[in-house]
Amino acid sequence: MNPILVLPSEKYKESFLEALAEQDPGQMNPLEGESYKRFNGDFEAFLAYLSDEREGKNLLEGRVPQTVYWIIDGEKFIGRISIRHRLNEALMHIGGHVGYSIRPSERHKGYGSIALGLVLPKVHELGIEKALLTCLKTNEASRRIIEKNGGIFENEVTNDEGLVSLRFWVPTT
Ligand SMILES: CC(C)(COP(=O)(O)OP(=O)(O)OC[C@H]1O[C@@H](n2cnc3c(N)ncnc32)[C@H](O)[C@@H]1OP(=O)(O)O)[C@@H](O)C(=O)NCCC(=O)NCCS
Incomplete structure (x- = not known):
């Protein structure tokens, strides 16, 4: 097992689409980061959108610049991990700097666990010394990932729908 992080690319299109087909349609924190459906299968337009989002261009309402990395092992798409370059009011409570699937x-x-370890230096490169990570209180696996990567628990917050999230700060060095 030797995963690496790469920017989304045409090279892994087939494996990415196979992964999407495995996914439960109601998946929270989906593999594609919630946007692929909007492109009706136009993969090139999807990649262009991700590239723009990385550069902070044409951002959708309420979104901050974000870099999406794909976790690749060999030639296989394993998942994605996304860095939000800064926090807005919503992300400060739930979402944080890094999300993954x-x-x-x-x-x-x-x-x-490995992917979060790999992304932290990239978060640091963006000038973020401590990354905010949040997970649902019921998401045991995500909580373990955050704690194994040095996450320090701050508090829990409840959203309007009554879902409880845990907030952690993870040093990026
Ligand atoms: C949460 C998620 C990212 C975990 O990824 P993963 O690659 O399976 O995680 P790992 O294999 O690194 O496991 C991390 C830890 O959680 C534990 N774990 C994994 N799946 C688990 C489960 N279903 N229930 C309880 N613990 C679990 C592992 O044993 C490991 O703990 P350990 O180090 O003490 O052994 C994955 O389940 C996922 O993509 N879920 C949907 C999207 C999501 O929830 N994203 C996170 C949003 S905050």
Whole structure:
């Protein structure tokens, strides 16, 4: 097992689409980061959108610049991990600086934990010394990933729908 982080690319299109097909349609924190559906299968336009988002261009209402990395092992798409370059009011409570998702068939193998470790230096490069990470209180796997990567618990918050999230700060060095 030797995952790496790469920028989204045409090279992994087939594997990415296979991963999407594995996913439960109601998945929270989906593999594509919530946007692919909007492109009706136009993969090129999807990549262009991600590139713009990385550069802070044409941002959708309420979004901050974000870099999406794909977690790749060999030639296989394993999942994605996204860095928000700054926090807005909403992300400060729930969402934080980093979000991730591992394809269902590759969960529970350690990829999520490794991916967060790999992304932290990239978060640091953006000038973020401590990254905010949040997870639902019920998401045991995500909580373990954050704690294993040095997350320091701050508090829990409840959203309008009554969902409880835990907030952690993770040093990026
Ligand atoms: C949460 C998620 C990213 C975990 O990824 P993963 O690659 O399976 O995680 P890992 O294999 O690195 O496991 C991390 C820890 O959680 C534990 N774990 C994994 N799946 C678990 C589960 N279903 N229930 C309880 N613990 C679990 C592992 O044993 C490991 O703990 P350990 O180090 O003490 O052994 C993945 O399940 C996922 O993509 N879920 C949907 C999207 C999501 O919830 N994203 C996070 C939003 S905050």
